Amino acid sequence: MSPQLALVDCNNFYVSCERIFRPDLATVPVVVLSNNDGCVVSRSNEAKALGVKMGQPWFECKALAEEHGILALSSNYALYADMSNRVMSILRDFAPRHEVYSIDECFLDLTGLPNVRALSYAMRARVAAWTGMPVCVGIGPTKTLAKLANHVAKKHPRSQGVFNYSALSVAQKDQLLQRIPVEEVWGVGRKLTRRLAEHGVHTVQDLRAAHVPTLRAEFGVVVEKIQRELQEIPCIDLQEIQADRQQIIASRSFGNAVTELPVLQDALSTFVANACTKLRAQNSQAAVIQVFLQTNRFRKELPQYMPSLAVPLPTPTNDSLQVNRWANHLCERMFKPGYQYKKAGVVLSEISPVTHQQGDLLEACVPGHGKLMLALDTLNLRFGRGTVKVSTQGAYSGWQMRQERKSPNYTTCWEDVPVV
């Protein structure tokens, strides 16, 4: 039986989350900004039409925004994560197997199901009725073609939000792929687009029909897999269970530049807490910790300093207190006065499951704070992040990110539930 994969993708996801609770914004151009209110990361169709680019720094859009009344909101991840969970729990009932690919996308395995087109319309209708979220559905024999089909569904209003590549004739497929630029293909980014163009590959059809040995030699396995997927040969499996993370990074740009060591350490202890919480949530431990500091790379007139230091932990751990001590130490070693630090972060790597605990051959193991960490995680889950903290967190302020336009947590915080 030939495989049928659907990719369901929410339209302008962050903006749509906001609009669901602000129906008055339905016709207003709206954008959602990245952390620190830095860049545009989601745009309503109206904002796109006005020329606001994906990833554009917000300060560059200010004049245009003022002129056309574009509303900008800070990102509200608690809201987006909760809305995502609601949408995904609806979608997964439509197929025996599924993969949550990102916060706003889900692959469904529809192989063998009758009338996938009608099924797709039913999905859209149910998600809209139960959550208010608009979604588009693309169907194809491989993940890459399902993605491409989704792109077609989004781009052409005539499709009514559903496009089935598998239903096309051979001639129709040729014609369609000839009209789509190669950069629309999943896995083909800016750099590859330029290099492919130098080899005369401009459209999806060009890539699908390219000379295999040449492609392989020039562009490696990655592009060869993409080509095969376009030729309807599956190379990318559905990942039903997501693997544990191999690396955990916690970092932020600061709202204001930081010049003092203790302020950096305050920020870093928050990053350590976040990273270790994630580590414990997947029942893992890290063997290496890395800390980095960065001045503002966009302020070329200021002295630049971007140090980074990694050390193996004496024994792999997920204990926030132990990791925090190392973070402080590394920060101290790198800190040089006279710089305006704009960003810092913690990287945990060499991650393994806690069941693989190996004692130290020569020295007694440092006793962890297992029970304390469990209590901390339980309390923070129950009463909200930051209910219980390490004492070095929050002593200083000024580094916290800017977030001046955040909407209420409509679905996850009682105080924020609007009173009708």
Next chain:
DNA sequence: TCTCCGATTAGAC
């Protein structure tokens, strides 16, 4: 010359 490993690159969203 081969292998290993850390750093770099490219991509997604």
Next chain:
DNA sequence: CTAACGGTCTAATCGGAGA
């Protein structure tokens, strides 16, 4: 008034060091 440009993650490939 001025300055104001995100965060996390993976896989492949590159290039130097050591065997």
